[in-house]
Amino acid sequence: MRRASLALVAWLLAGVAGAATPAEKDLSAGWRFRLASGGAADSFRGASGGLTKPVACDARCKPFTDWQPAHVPGAVQTDLLELGRIADPFWRDNEAGLQWIGLSDWDYQLDFDVDADTLRRGHVDLVFDGLDTYAEVSLNGKKLLSADNMFRQWRLPVKNTLRAGRNTLTVHLQSPIARLQPWLMKQPYSLPGEFDSAFGDEPKGKQTSNYVRKANYQYGWDWGPRYVTLGIWRPVRLESWDDLRLADLHIAQRHVDADTAKLAAQFDVRADKAGTVTLDVAWTAPDGKTGSEKRDVALKAGENHVEVPIAIDHPQRWWPVGYGKPDLYRFHGSVSAGGTSLAEADRETGLRSVELRREKDQWGRGFAFVVNGVPIFAKGANLIPYDAFPSRVSTERLEAILRSAKDANMNMLRMWGGGTYQDDAFYAAADRMGMMIWQDFMFGGAITPYDDAFRETTRIEATEQVTRLRDHPSIVIWAGNNEVQTGWESWPDREDFRKFVNADEVRRIEDGMRALFGDTLRKVVTSLSPEVPYWASSPGTDFEREANVLDDGDYHYWKVWSGSEPISHYLDVTPRFQSEYGLQSFPVMATIKAFAKPEDMEPESKVMRAHQKFANGDGNQRLLLYIRQEYGEPKDFASFVYLSQVMQAEGIELAAEHLRSARPRNMGSLYWQLNDVWPGASWASVDYFNRWKALQFHAKRFYAPVDVVPMRRDGRTEVFAVSDRTTDFDATLRTRVYDMGGKLLRETSQPVRAAALASTKAVTVDDATLLKGADPRRTVVSFDLLEAGKPAAHHLLYFGAARTLALPAPELSTKLRSEGGRTLLTVTAKRLARAVWIDTGDLDVRLDENAFDLLPGESVDIVVKGDVDIDTLRRTLSVRSLVDALKEATP
Numbered sequence: 077m078r079r080a081s082l083a084l085v086a087w088l089l090a091g092v093a094g095a096a097t098p099a100e101k102d103l104s105a106g107w108r109f110r111l112a113s114g115g116a117a118d119s120f121r122g123a124s125g126g127l128t129k130p131v132a133c134d135a136r137c138k139p140f141t142d143w144q145p146a147h148v149p150g151a152v153q154t155d156l157l158e159l160g161r162i163a164d165p166f167w168r169d170n171e172a173g174l175q176w177i178g179l180s181d182w183d184y185q186l187d188f189d190v191d192a193d194t195l196r197r198g199h200v201d202l203v204f205d206g207l208d209t210y211a212e213v214s215l216n217g218k219k220l221l222s223a224d225n226m227f228r229q230w231r232l233p234v235k236n237t238l239r240a241g242r243n244t245l246t247v248h249l250q251s252p253i254a255r256l257q258p259w260l261m262k263q264p265y266s267l268p269g270e271f272d273s274a275f276g277d278e279p280k281g282k283q284t285s286n287y288v289r290k291a292n293y294q295y296g297w298d299w300g301p302r303y304v305t306l307g308i309w310r311p312v313r314l315e316s317w318d319d320l321r322l323a324d325l326h327i328a329q330r331h332v333d334a335d336t337a338k339l340a341a342q343f344d345v346r347a348d349k350a351g352t353v354t355l356d357v358a359w360t361a362p363d364g365k366t367g368s369e370k371r372d373v374a375l376k377a378g379e380n381h382v383e384v385p386i387a388i389d390h391p392q393r394w395w396p397v398g399y400g401k402p403d404l405y406r407f408h409g410s411v412s413a414g415g416t417s418l419a420e421a422d423r424e425t426g427l428r429s430v431e432l433r434r435e436k437d438q439w440g441r442g443f444a445f446v447v448n449g450v451p452i453f454a455k456g457a458n459l460i461p462y463d464a465f466p467s468r469v470s471t472e473r474l475e476a477i478l479r480s481a482k483d484a485n486m487n488m489l490r491m492w493g494g495g496t497y498q499d500d501a502f503y504a505a506a507d508r509m510g511m512m513i514w515q516d517f518m519f520g521g522a523i524t525p526y527d528d529a530f531r532e533t534t535r536i537e538a539t540e541q542v543t544r545l546r547d548h549p550s551i552v553i554w555a556g557n558n559e560v561q562t563g564w565e566s567w568p569d570r571e572d573f574r575k576f577v578n579a580d581e582v583r584r585i586e587d588g589m590r591a592l593f594g595d596t597l598r599k600v601v602t603s604l605s606p607e608v609p610y611w612a613s614s615p616g617t618d619f620e621r622e623a624n625v626l627d628d629g630d631y632h633y634w635k636v637w638s639g640s641e642p643i644s645h646y647l648d649v650t651p652r653f654q655s656e657y658g659l660q661s662f663p664v665m666a667t668i669k670a671f672a673k674p675e676d677m678e679p680e681s682k683v684m685r686a687h688q689k690f691a692n693g694d695g696n697q698r699l700l701l702y703i704r705q706e707y708g709e710p711k712d713f714a715s716f717v718y719l720s721q722v723m724q725a726e727g728i729e730l731a732a733e734h735l736r737s738a739r740p741r742n743m744g745s746l747y748w749q750l751n752d753v754w755p756g757a758s759w760a761s762v763d764y765f766n767r768w769k770a771l772q773f774h775a776k777r778f779y780a781p782v783d784v785v786p787m788r789r790d791g792r793t794e795v796f797a798v799s800d801r802t803t804d805f806d807a808t809l810r811t812r813v814y815d816m817g818g819k820l821l822r823e824t825s826q827p828v829r830a831a832a833l834a835s836t837k838a839v840t841v842d843d844a845t846l847l848k849g850a851d852p853r854r855t856v857v858s859f860d861l862l863e864a865g866k867p868a869a870h871h872l873l874y875f876g877a878a879r880t881l882a883l884p885a886p887e888l889s890t891k892l893r894s895e896g897g898r899t900l901l902t903v904t905a906k907r908l909a910r911a912v913w914i915d916t917g918d919l920d921v922r923l924d925e926n927a928f929d930l931l932p933g934e935s936v937d938i939v940v941k942g943d944v945d946i947d948t949l950r951r952t953l954s955v956r957s958l959v960d961a962l963k964e965a966t967p
C-alpha cells in the first residue's frame with residue numbers, strides 16, 4: 077500500500093513536469109535513397125539469366141548511386157518511377173528490364189532533429205511499422221537492428237543513442253533474392269514453392285521466397301508481375317514516454333446477444349515500477365448514448381494485463397451487409413494517476429457474435445458462418461493485394477474497391493494469404509460497410525521451412541497482427557494459410573518432392589507445417605481473439621482430415637479453368653463452402669490501352685502474353701478455348717476481350733447460383749478473384765482501375781438478396797427461389813416463353829412461398845413442357861419472381877450453349893436524357909439481345925447496370941454516374957451484343 081502511493085507520487089511529479097503522456101514524432105518526411113555501394117545486380121547491365129551476382133557499378137550506375145529524395149512509406153521501384161529514372165513498370169513488357177532493382181541492395185537515410193526535452197523523457201523508442209524486408213538499421217553510426225520479416229513491427233529503444241540536435245538514421249536494404257540464393261544453392265533440396273521466375277534470376281525449382289516472411293505475390297503470381305520490392309513500406313516514428321506506456325487497448329467481446337453485451341476493456345500496460353493507477357473507459361453508442369466504467373488497479377513493474385468489465389444492455393449490434401446496420405461503438409480508454417492522464421487510446425468496434433457452425437448432417441459436416449445467431453450465406457470473392465507496390469495504395473482506392481464489392485451485393489471477402497495484411501483503414505472501411513472479412517495469415521501456398529526461428533518470427537508476426545486487428549468486427553475468421561495443405565497432399569510437384577527427399581525429412585516438414593498452422597497460429601488467435609474462429613488452412617478440414625473434400629470444410633474448385641473442363645462441370649460439385657473457383661477474362665479496352673500499343677492488340681502478341689500470367693502467357697489460349705466452347709470465334713481483338721468477359725460472367729454466374737440454390741448444404745460462394753494488382757488478364761471482376769467487368773454487373777444480380785435460379789440439367793429445369801431475407805414471403809413465379817424474334821408463346825404463373833434464409837424449389841419442369849414443340853434454338857424462357865405484382869428477381873433460360881442458338885440481330889437502340897439531375901440511358905431491343913454491353917471508353921463514368929440480356933421489345937433505363945456532359949457521352953458510347961462479336965453468324 078505504502079509502496080503504491082510512493083510510486084503514485086513519482087507519476088504525479090512526472091505529470092507536473094508536463095511530460096506525462098506519451099508523445100510521437102513522425103519520421104516519414106525527408107528521406108533519401110540510393111543504390112548501395114555493393115553495386116547493382118548484373119541484370120542491370122542487361123546480362124540475362126543465371127544467378128544473381130552483384131557487379132561493380134559502371135558509369136550507368138551514377139544516376140542511381142547519388143542520393144535522391146525517397147518516399148516513406150514507399151518502395152525503391154515507385155521512387156525510381158517518380159524520379160523518372162525507370163520506365164513505367166506496367167507498360168508493355170517493361171517488367172523484364174526492371175528485375176535488377178529487386179536484385180540489388182539499396183540504402184535509405186534520414187537526418188532529423190531531436191530536442192533536449194525529448195531526451196529527458198524516460199524512454200524514447202524508434203518504431204518502424206514495417207521494413208521490406210532484410211534491413212540493417214543504424215542510428216548515428218551505431219547498428220541497432222537486422223530486420224527480416226516484412227510483416228513485423230520493430231520497436232527500438234534509442235534514448236541512449238540519440239543526441240540533441242541532428243541525428244542520422246540509415247537503413248540498408250538487402251535484396252532478399254541475392255541474400256538467400258547462395259545459401260539455398262548449398263542446401264540438399266529446395267522446398268516446393270509457387271511460381272518460378274520467368275526471368276532466369278532464380279533457377280527453376282529454386283525459389284527463395286519460401287524462406288522469407290515477405291509478400292509472396294511480389295515474386296510473380298499467375299495474375300501479377302514479379303516486382304520484388306525493397307523499402308520502408310510502413311510509417312516510422314519516435315515515441316517518447318516516461319514511466320508507463322499503454323501498449324494496447326482491446327475491447328474483448330466475451331458474450332454478445334440481443335439482450336446484453338458482456339465486454340472487457342483490456343489494457344496492456346508497460347510500467348517501469350509498481351504503482352496504482354485508475355483505468356477509465358467511456359463509450360458512445362451508435363445512437364449517441366454514453367456510458368463509462370472505472371477501476372483502480374495495482375500495476376507491477378513490467379508488463380501488465382489489466383481489464384475493466386463492461387456490460388451494455390440491449391446493445392446495438394453490428395450486422396453484416398444485408399442483415400441490418402453495421403453499427404459501431406466508440407471507446408475511449410485512459411490510464412491515470414491522481415487525476416493526471418498518463419496514457420490514452422481510442423477504439424471503434426462493432427458488437428457481434430461469430431460462430432463457425434460445423435454440424436454433422438446428411439451431407440457430412442457443415443461449414444456456415446453464424447453472426448448474431450443468424451446463419452449467413454457468404455456471398456463474395458477473394459481479395460488480392462491492391463497493387464504490385466503495396467505502399468502506394470491510398471485509402472480512397474481501397475475504399476473504392478470495397479464499395480464495388482458492396483455495390484455488387486457481396487457480404488464477404490477473403491483476404492488471400494499470398495499478399496500482405498492490410499492497413500487499418502481497410503478493415504475500418506469494411507467495418508463501416510458491414511463487409512465480412514475472411515483473413516488468411518500470409519502464406520500463399522509455398523511449403524514452409526520447419527526450423528524454430530521461422531516459426532518464432534511467424535508467431536511474433538501473428539501476435540502483432542491479431543493484436544492490431546482484433547477490434548475490427550469485420551474479421552469473422554482467421555485462416556492459417558492458402559492452399560499449403562492441399563498443395564502438399566495433392567499437387568504433382570509436391571508428390572515428386574516427397575519421393576526425392578528421404579522419409580524422415582518429409583516427416584519433419586509435415587510436422588513443421590502442422591506445428592505452425594495447427595498449433596502456433598491457432599494459439600495466437602485463440603488466446604488473443606477467442607471470439608473469432610481459427611481455421612488451419614483454406615481449403616481444409618482444420619487438420620481433422622485431408623484438405624479439399626466435398627463433405628467437410630471449405631473447398632477450392634479448379635477443374636474448370638485450370639483443368640480445362642467445361643463450364644457446365646460447375647454443377648457437378650456441391651461442397652459445404654466454396655471459397656475459390658474462377659474463370660479469367662481481359663479487362664475493358666480502356667484498361668488494355670493503359671499498357672499496350674495498337675500493334676499489341678492481339679492475344680498472342682508479346683505484350684498481351686506478358687500481361688497474361690497464367691501458364692506464362694498460354695492463358696490466352698485457355699480463354700479462347702472457353703470462348704469457342706460456349707460462343708464461337710471472336711471477330712477481332714475487341715470482340716475477344718468482350719467475349720472473354722461474357723464467358724467469365726456467365727460461367728461464374730452458373731456456379732454461384734448453383735451454390736446459392738444448394739443452401740443449406742452449401743453456405744458460401746467466394747469466387748476467385750475480386751481485384752487486380754496491375755492492368756492485365758486475370759480472374760478479377762473489377763480491374764486495376766476499379767472498372768467493372770461484365771462479371772461484376774452479373775454478381776450484383778446473382779448475389780442480390782432475392783434471386784430466382786433456373787437450374788437446367790439433362791432436359792429438366794428446377795427453379796429455385798433463393799432468399800437471404802430473415803422472414804418468409806409470398807410470391808408468384810411467372811414463366812414466359814418467347815420466340816427470340818419477338819412473339820410471346822406462353823405465360824403461366826404459380827404461387828411460391830419463399831422461405832427465409834433458404835433456397836425453395838418452386839417448380840420442376842422439363843424442356844418438352846416449356847417448349848411445346850417450339851424450336852429450342854430460337855426459344856428463351858423468362859422466369860420472374862413477383863412480389864405484390866412487382867419483379868423481385870428475374871432470370872432467363874436458354875436451351876443450350878450460346879453457340880448452338882439461332883440468335884437474331886436484336887436491333888438495339890439507345891436514348892440519352894437528363895432527368896432530375898441524373899443522366900439516364902435507355903437501351904431497347906427489338907428482338908432478343910444476348911450479353912448487351914455498353915462501352916463508355918475511357919470516360920470516368922459508372923453505369924448502374926450493364927452486361928444483361930433483353931427480351932424482344934424490352935427496354936432498360938440505366939443511370940449514368942460521373943461528371944460528364946451528355947454530348948461527350950453520346951459521342952463516346954457504343955453498344956454491342958453477342959451477335960456483333962462473332963466471326964460467323966450462328967446457325
Ligand code: BMA
Binds near residue numbers: 298521558559748
Ligand atoms: C488459387 C489461389 C491463387 C491463384 C489462383 C488462380 O487457388 O489460391 O494462388 O492465383 O488459384 O490460379
